[in-house]
Amino acid sequence: xxxxxxxxxxxxxxxxxxYQDPYPAFRWFREHDPVPWIPAAGRYLVTRxxxxxxxxxxxxxxxxxxxxxLVTRVMGHNMLRKDGAAHDRDRRAAEPALRPRxxxxxxxxxxxxxxxxxxxxxxxxxxxDLFRDFAGPLSARNLAAIMGLRDVADQDLQTWSQALIDxxxxxxxDPDVWARCEAxxxxxxxxxxxxxxxxxxxxxxSVISAMLHADEPLAPDEIRANVKVFIGGGLNEPRDAVGxxxxxxLTHPEVRRAVEADPTLWRRVxxxxxxxxxxxxxxxxxxxxEVELGGRVLPAGARLGVCAGSAxxxxxxxxxxxxxxxxxxxxxxxxxxxxxxxxxxxxxARAQVAQIALPxxxxxxxxxxxxxxDPVRLGGWVFRGVLNLPAVWDA
Amino acid sequence: xxxxxxxxxxxxxxxxxxxxxxxVMKAAIANDVTGIVAECGGQAMxxxxxxxxxxxxxxxxxxxxxxxxxxxxxxxAPRTEQSRxxxxxxxxxxxxxxxxxxxxxxx
Numbered sequence: 001x002x003x004x005x006x007x008x009x010x011x012x013x014x015x016x017x018x019y020q021d022p023y024p025a026f027r028w029f030r031e032h033d034p035v036p037w038i039p040a041a042g043r044y045l046v047t048r049x050x051x052x053x054x055x056x057x058x059x060x061x062x063x064x065x066x067x068x069x070l071v072t073r074v075m076g077h078n079m080l081r082k083d084g085a086a087h088d089r090d091r092r093a094a095e096p097a098l099r100p101r102x103x104x105x106x107x108x109x110x111x112x113x114x115x116x117x118x119x120x121x122x123x124x125x126x127x128x129d130l131f132r133d134f135a136g137p138l139s140a141r142n143l144a145a146i147m148g149l150r151d152v153a154d155q156d157l158q159t160w161s162q163a164l165i166d167x168x169x170x171x172x173x174d175p176d177v178w179a180r181c182e183a184x185x186x187x188x189x190x191x192x193x194x195x196x197x198x199x200x201x202x203x204x205x206s207v208i209s210a211m212l213h214a215d216e217p218l219a220p221d222e223i224r225a226n227v228k229v230f231i232g233g234g235l236n237e238p239r240d241a242v243g244x245x246x247x248x249x250l251t252h253p254e255v256r257r258a259v260e261a262d263p264t265l266w267r268r269v270x271x272x273x274x275x276x277x278x279x280x281x282x283x284x285x286x287x288x289x290e291v292e293l294g295g296r297v298l299p300a301g302a303r304l305g306v307c308a309g310s311a312x313x314x315x316x317x318x319x320x321x322x323x324x325x326x327x328x329x330x331x332x333x334x335x336x337x338x339x340x341x342x343x344x345x346x347x348x349a350r351a352q353v354a355q356i357a358l359p360x361x362x363x364x365x366x367x368x369x370x371x372x373x374d375p376v377r378l379g380g381w382v383f384r385g386v387l388n389l390p391a392v393w394d395a
Numbered sequence: 396x397x398x399x400x401x402x403x404x405x406x407x408x409x410x411x412x413x414x415x416x417x418x419v420m421k422a423a424i425a426n427d428v429t430g431i432v433a434e435c436g437g438q439a440m441x442x443x444x445x446x447x448x449x450x451x452x453x454x455x456x457x458x459x460x461x462x463x464x465x466x467x468x469x470x471x472a473p474r475t476e477q478s479r480x481x482x483x484x485x486x487x488x489x490x491x492x493x494x495x496x497x498x499x500x501x502x
Contacts, residue, residue, distance in 0.1 A: 342435035
């Protein structure tokens, strides 16, 4: 899939090249210039696995609270862009809704119901785009349930999520993007405000309920900001994990035979899919002090793009990193990040994708195969995944 | 200062000085002990700092909390009666001489 990256590489790489396929450039950087300054991104990219682990585990040197953060601008100040005690307070408030036991006992049956309802709606068609008709709406429906939102249409949540993501990346200052973002923000606020009185009086297992009833409860404006980051970040990751994992399984017959013989192997498929194509390919940090990283001295205040998508292809950690191989020796990928910001939705993602979405899809859609007439496309480097998954099955 | 011994699955050992107040996980990370991944940095959310405590008197390490208990059900290597999350073991003077076994894999 990847070819030797041709000079001129390095700093001349364009954002479009990264969007199309970041992996050749990442490989070149890891070998030749592991912390390059990329003018087009306005950041130093951190590309080696060991440097990224160092960044993740030294939050006192690498702040998440980036100056001028667009995430903060469009969502309000939230846990993704906080450090230290302020971060811990927000995170601890949400955590009870996302720990493994509540995921298993409370959310997994909901995930199964949501997956079955969606498949019931299209199984008789015999064909469809599983990205558009399954991965996206399933992720939206599961996310709404976990948050505690009610009566929110799958499409609304997907539209809000994309608008918030686009706003968080709107370095071009496009007024249309700000307008969509503002509309999304108002939509999310209204959906949250609609459930707060009920959840205040009737606690349940949801994130908003947990935030309201925490030892240190969050105020409504804090709930709005944090739920927005969950919506901006919690929809496309499970969606893209389902999309990439299903695509990889459909294009690797030996993997398909293995998971059909032993469904517990879906967990390996999931972990390998998010290693191979990390749904969050890059996330920002900012240095708090002068620091040496990957052989380069970075000044205080330097903006970094931490490239999980590159770390997960680091050949010093993963043999034949560009290959999708569920039998590779266990090694820690960084698709969920690390340190204080380790993905809070990790266990919900593992359950909804590896335990429910993938096995249910392949069990129920008999004879599932890709539609050869309509090729699968991929895109993105900050967020990356399949853009479509046209498939046919025996109706 | 308490001394902790980490025994790898292949039998190799690391002997580490661990000041009281740190955790068995952090002492391992600070001394580049392999096999302690600790993805979440000590929040009892990732189950990748799993160790087997092989001292007979493991009760002296303190109770397993509810959060640690549910996370121990998520470890990659099998959970046994000796399983603990090293991030939840806050080093005290009485830990001096503690030996922990590092599982073969954490992910």
